[in-house]
Amino acid sequence: MSETKKFLYLNRKAPYGTIYALESLEVVLIGAAFEQDVSLAFVDDGVFQLTKGQNTKGIGMKDFSPTYRALGDYDVNKLYVEKESLEERGLSLDDLMPLTYEDEDDDYAEKDSIRVVSRAEMAQIMDEQDVILSF
Amino acid sequence: MSETKKFLYLNRKAPYGTIYALESLEVVLIGAAFEQDVSLAFVDDGVFQLTKGQNTKGIGMKDFSPTYRALGDYDVNKLYVEKESLEERGLSLDDLMPLTYEDEDDDYAEKDSIRVVSRAEMAQIMDEQDVILSF
Amino acid sequence: MKFAIQINEGPYQHQSADSAYQFAKAALEKGHEIFRIFFYHDGVNNGTRLTTPPQDDRHITNRWVELAEKYDLDLVVCVAAAQRRGIADADEAKRNGKDADNIAPKFRISGLGQLIEAGIQSDRLVVFGD
Amino acid sequence: MKFAIQINEGPYQHQSADSAYQFAKAALEKGHEIFRIFFYHDGVNNGTRLTTPPQDDRHITNRWVELAEKYDLDLVVCVAAAQRRGIADADEAKRNGKDADNIAPKFRISGLGQLIEAGIQSDRLVVFGD
Amino acid sequence: MSILHIVNKSPFERNSLASCLGHALDGSSVLLFEDGVYGAIKGTSFSDTLGAAMASRSVYVLGPDLAARGIDESKLVDGVKVVDYAGFVDLSAESDKVQSWL
């Protein structure tokens, strides 16, 4: 398995209502060991996965939102969030968790993992992938 | 169980993509033995359940559309179909299976079971029920 | 007041089974009665004793069992839906020639008539699903 | 060409398992290879041998088993999803202290790495779900 | 006869809430829960539809589902009331029936 492929995890569902957001994270974490070129796309209701201040105590489910902050440590640092999807949902970057990583090619400078892109840019990002896992 | 309640079966999903349409029919048939006042509502994609000419051979699933024709024999003859839902989907009454029943209070005259109603009328019909089973 | 609850989805995939549980628990704690909880469609998958969720996650089936023990609830699994999805008690397994069964304690398998009856006998039927 | 297939939904509730089967069958009949079929989320419920669908309905699990036998397919059930939903083989049942297992023949339980590997090793991954 | 309409789906993903509001009579109540709570956020592509419906209907949102999703109550359309599961039960008991929009 020396081949490196571009993997895109396409997240279009809100968290908690269904298990897909949680499972997407699970695959990303397991997949990190395979040293592929990994990107995450947050489109449509998928942008709700990244809201800050999630507190699941009242619904009795596990709050998995802290896991997004661990992605940088797994060299998963391309989290593309669609601008139009945010706007339609009354959200801005300020409503999302700050997610960062240390760039080892730039003296370990701390950089933002979240990259807000337009729908047109998102379409290009999808087009550049080898494998798209839809959640 | 001498009490008679008004039961509404609310069908909002297309057939075959999910099992709900088939299961709704199952409950209606079983429920007929309980001698309640039964109505069926077809709203949103639920109107697709009644299209004529369904042929499931190619997908390997059971064609349950003939069962709708049996409803009249079970004294289930109030099938309310929403006009707006039909129109949004490019359908008219001609695209639906003809469904009839024999009216025992009118010398067993054959009458239409399908009653096309407006959204406003559908809202009233919902309001008049005792129990609403959603599919 | 007498409630009946219908659950259309299995555990973990959708929040329906969680919402139904929280609703049922709140109703019981307020002193309401629950006439029956009817597990329909994929909802029948709430009733398998073979689940082993992660330690830090809720155990949906056990939660139902404990609630049923505490309040003597009637947990009914739809037989036709159960047959399609591989939920069986000892009788069903025997009748269908299966070498194992998997139903959880406190759950019982019965027909759709139980749902209709719940609609007739209860004051409110609340449906949780996808 | 080498395909991999991912299935996210259980049998009967959604058409996903049917579409995936028809796709897999058509691909195999055209001479393509299927590297792996990965059952994820509720998809793991395709792999129980306890199902007894009505006589006039298709038997989704048996259909998978027969296709796997004919073409020597690798049917993999996600272990974490299976634990949450009560799908177990003899080893899993023993490890988790269960008194029964329910996995169908030809299915095997393994980890998510098998999905990633399928994505790497196949030419096309096709996902069927809700 | 009064109906409590309950909606558990995001209005950005499905037509459930839009259809519900199209059928909810004046004076009826609508409870948003699970992913349905996203329908109560102000400043979205859906909030005008909800606001218009609220002129003659009561809209509730389930607090535990809001909190799980990180939505502060200050973000809600004006007039939306927050309830907990006990409040959900109360609303069900106070209405004549409960209608699920699945």
Add this chain to the structure above:
Amino acid sequence: MSILHIVNKSPFERNSLASCLGHALDGSSVLLFEDGVYGAIKGTSFSDTLGAAMASRSVYVLGPDLAARGIDESKLVDGVKVVDYAGFVDLSAESDKVQSWL
């Protein structure tokens, strides 16, 4: 790189097809199957959206799913091509990757 986009949901119920068309580049292909086939009917509230997208994209619909739902091919938006499962496989093989809009 060319994508085969596959959509299995009704455009009247979910936003999957609308979102798909918003992200499908010129020259890409879209296959409608399962309840997605309803998106290919002409004279609906969605058919103008599909027609506009077809100016620069190829749209296919799965015949067996059409037939199951009682939709005659004469009811389809002009230019939509009907394929069977073997055609679905061919489209997947001819594209560089397959993207599911779930």
